[in-house]
Amino acid sequence: xPTTMIAGRPIDVNSEGFLTSYxxxxxxxxxxxxxxxxxxxxQAHWAPIRFLRADYPARGETATLRRVSQVGGFAxxxxxxxxxxxxAKKMSYIAGLPKxxxxx
Amino acid sequence: xxxxxxxxxxxxxxxxxxxxxxxLGRHELHITVVDRDDAHHYQPGYLFMPFGxxxxxxxxxxxxxxxxxxxxxxxxxxxxxxPTYKTVHLADGRTLSYDVLVVATGVAPxxxxxxxxxxxxxxxxxxxxxxxxxxxxxTEAMRRFRGGRLVVHITEMPIKCPVAPMEFTFxxxxxxxxxxxxxxxxxxxxxxxxxxxxxxxASRELATALTDRQVGLETDFAVESIDNDAKELVGFDGRxxxxxxxxxxxxNMGPDYIARSGMGDELNLVPCDQHTMAxxxxxxxxxxxxxxxxxxxxxxxxxxxxxEVFVANFxxxxxxxxxxxxxxGHANCFIESGNGKGMLLDFNYATEPFTGEFPLPVVGPFxxxxxxxLNHLGKLAFRWxxxxxxLPGRPIPLPxxxxxxxxxxxxxxxxxxxxxxxxxxxxxxxxxxxxxxxKPARPxxxxxxxxxxxxxxxxxxxxxxxxxPVPAYESRTAVNSTADPAxxxxxxxxxxx
Ligand SMILES: Cc1cc2nc3c(=O)[nH]c(=O)nc-3n(C[C@H](O)[C@H](O)[C@H](O)COP(=O)(O)OP(=O)(O)OC[C@H]3O[C@@H](n4cnc5c(N)ncnc54)[C@H](O)[C@@H]3O)c2cc1C
Numbered sequence: 001x002p003t004t005m006i007a008g009r010p011i012d013v014n015s016e017g018f019l020t021s022y023x024x025x026x027x028x029x030x031x032x033x034x035x036x037x038x039x040x041x042x043q044a045h046w047a048p049i050r051f052l053r054a055d056y057p058a059r060g061e062t063a064t065l066r067r068v069s070q071v072g073g074f075a076x077x078x079x080x081x082x083x084x085x086x087x088a089k090k091m092s093y094i095a096g097l098p099k100x101x102x103x104x
Numbered sequence: 105x106x107x108x109x110x111x112x113x114x115x116x117x118x119x120x121x122x123x124x125x126x127x128l129g130r131h132e133l134h135i136t137v138v139d140r141d142d143a144h145h146y147q148p149g150y151l152f153m154p155f156g157x158x159x160x161x162x163x164x165x166x167x168x169x170x171x172x173x174x175x176x177x178x179x180x181x182x183x184x185x186x187p188t189y190k191t192v193h194l195a196d197g198r199t200l201s202y203d204v205l206v207v208a209t210g211v212a213p214x215x216x217x218x219x220x221x222x223x224x225x226x227x228x229x230x231x232x233x234x235x236x237x238x239x240x241x242x243t244e245a246m247r248r249f250r251g252g253r254l255v256v257h258i259t260e261m262p263i264k265c266p267v268a269p270m271e272f273t274f275x276x277x278x279x280x281x282x283x284x285x286x287x288x289x290x291x292x293x294x295x296x297x298x299x300x301x302x303x304x305x306a307s308r309e310l311a312t313a314l315t316d317r318q319v320g321l322e323t324d325f326a327v328e329s330i331d332n333d334a335k336e337l338v339g340f341d342g343r344x345x346x347x348x349x350x351x352x353x354x355x356n357m358g359p360d361y362i363a364r365s366g367m368g369d370e371l372n373l374v375p376c377d378q379h380t381m382a383x384x385x386x387x388x389x390x391x392x393x394x395x396x397x398x399x400x401x402x403x404x405x406x407x408x409x410x411x412e413v414f415v416a417n418f419x420x421x422x423x424x425x426x427x428x429x430x431x432x433g434h435a436n437c438f439i440e441s442g443n444g445k446g447m448l449l450d451f452n453y454a455t456e457p458f459t460g461e462f463p464l465p466v467v468g469p470f471x472x473x474x475x476x477x478l479n480h481l482g483k484l485a486f487r488w489x490x491x492x493x494x495l496p497g498r499p500i501p502l503p504x505x506x507x508x509x510x511x512x513x514x515x516x517x518x519x520x521x522x523x524x525x526x527x528x529x530x531x532x533x534x535x536x537x538x539x540x541x542x543k544p545a546r547p548x549x550x551x552x553x554x555x556x557x558x559x560x561x562x563x564x565x566x567x568x569x570x571x572x573p574v575p576a577y578e579s580r581t582a583v584n585s586t587a588d589p590a591x592x593x594x595x596x597x598x599x600x601x
């Protein structure tokens with residue numbers, strides 16, 4: 001799997017560009033990743049991203065939109081406004097986490 | 105004497121009860137199965153009902169007839185589990201104590217979870233086929249259908265038998281042609297996924313099969329509500345998809361007693377180990393079948409293969425030996441594709457479904473991901489196998505662990521290659537890209553022990569109580585990649601959304 005320079009740091013990613021290491025992420029990197037997909041981070045953007053980061057380690061998988069809304073308390077409609085089109089995928093990219101498993 | 109309580113007498117619960125009773129006598133182990141009623145449904149049969157291929161009598165059998173003598177079958181609703189006191193509370197007021205608990209209560213469709221699904225059009229132009237009642241009503245609706253916009257829709261993943269809506273689409277296409285109304289029908293497949301299926305090779309092959317049939321494909325659709333007046337699916341992104349007949353797969357959820365017991369996640373699924381199926385919160389609770397969080401298909405074949413692993417480990421522990429068996433995520437699903445043909449999917453945690461052949465002595469090989477008559481016959485034969493071999497716990501000529509024999513392995517698409525190495529990532533001992541194997545597989549009736557470490561929760565995976573609050577967010581200092589500077593790409597890879 002490739003390693004690329006992002007925000008001036010070497011970062012391990014998968015073939016699609018999603019981070020593969022939880023520990024290589026910080027908020028500065030998150031803001032850069034958001035910029036790469038045309039999103040400028042505001043406080044409203046950070047809240048669900050921080051929820052995803054906090055939720056991930058114990059579960060070992062990225063929260064689905066349902067979990068972000070039911071457990072995190074964010075309205076799905078708002079997430080679509082903040083991360084247009086594909087909020088689940090965009091949020092996990094910015095948070096440096098794998099895409100939520102669409103399941104098998 | 106040890107007491108084993110099995111919640112749910114469906115596919116997994118029945119298999120476990122029968123297999124254990126065959127080996128351990130009544131004086132050694134007390135087995136109780138709890139289910140709400142005495143009607144065992146062959147759920148894969150629901151798919152065929154709307155097309156008049158099966159009727160109710162092909163699908164429903166008495167539950168107790170399939171549970172062997174010497175097992176207590178208690179018919180009542182489960183109210184709650186108290187895992188601390190190892191007690192199950194039943195709706196009729198009785199309680200059952202256990203030493204080991206098996207949760208095998210599966211998942212069920214929840215049309216009430218989507219606003220407008222059960223509005224005025226429910227049962228008129230809005231239908232589902234994930235319950236017997238739904239499949240019966242849809243049978244009528246198909247008979248009345250004279251053409252127009254037929255939309256097949258998945259509300260949200262995961263659903264049990266994730267290929268069933270695709271099969272419904274293929275069968276509908278065939279049925280509409282035979283009734284000479286295909287040219288008057290717009291057939292559309294609407295999915296929350298970003299392709300026809302999750303796994304790349306299967307997604308590509310199935311997308312081709314849809315295109316060949318002139319079926320429209322609408323991806324990444326997250327339904328917000330259903331507008332009954334306009335007869336439209338309304339997406340969170342503002343998309344609207346009109347229908348004259350909507351065949352939806354409602355949200356699939358575990359039963360509410362899981363939530364009342366504080367054991368489940370937001371879909372009432374019980375978080376469990378990927379290889380031993382032990383609940384992450386309670387080591388004396390095992391989750392078999394659809395009701396857990398195994399990262400493989402929710403399917404009868406998975407219920408069966410994982411039940412075999414559980415039984416082998418249970419017997420070992422019972423005899424004071426180490427439990428060394430580990431489930432590899434093996435799923436084996438026939439896909440009915442219409443016109444008397446079918447396809448076959450065979451995969452596990454580490455290997456996605458590939459094309460190629462599935463070797464099986466005498467009747468095989470079956471072609472993987474290709475439409476053949478033999479795969480269709482395999483699918484139909486499965487009903488006989490289900491009632492006569494699988495439920496009674498008799499040996500089935502299918503290997504429990506997946507084999508690469510015959511598979512046409514493609515580069516860079518293995519499931520492991522796209523996943524992140526994590527604490528609970530499945531099948532960690534398996535290499536990222538498995539080498540093709542040329543030796544034909546020998547069917548084994550025993551499950552194959554995995555490398556012993558895989559049977560335990562992977563190191564560093566702290567067991568967290570389901571429903572426990574999410575830890576507070578902390579900002580941390582990031583580390584850099586340790587990759588050789590010579591291989592580092594100067595520019596980031598930006599995903600396509
Ligand atoms: C339309 C359709 C097509 C399918 N096609 C296929 C296929 O082709 N191949 C395949 O492999 N699989 C297929 N499946 C999936 C397969 O049926 C399931 O994966 C399998 O039955 C799961 O077994 P289980 O034991 O986990 O749950 P189930 O067999 O669903 O059993 C759960 C049991 O728990 C009981 N229960 C639940 N809650 C309570 C409660 N509160 N109190 C008391 N009892 C309760 C229920 O009554 C039920 O008997 C299909 C499913 C559907 C719906």
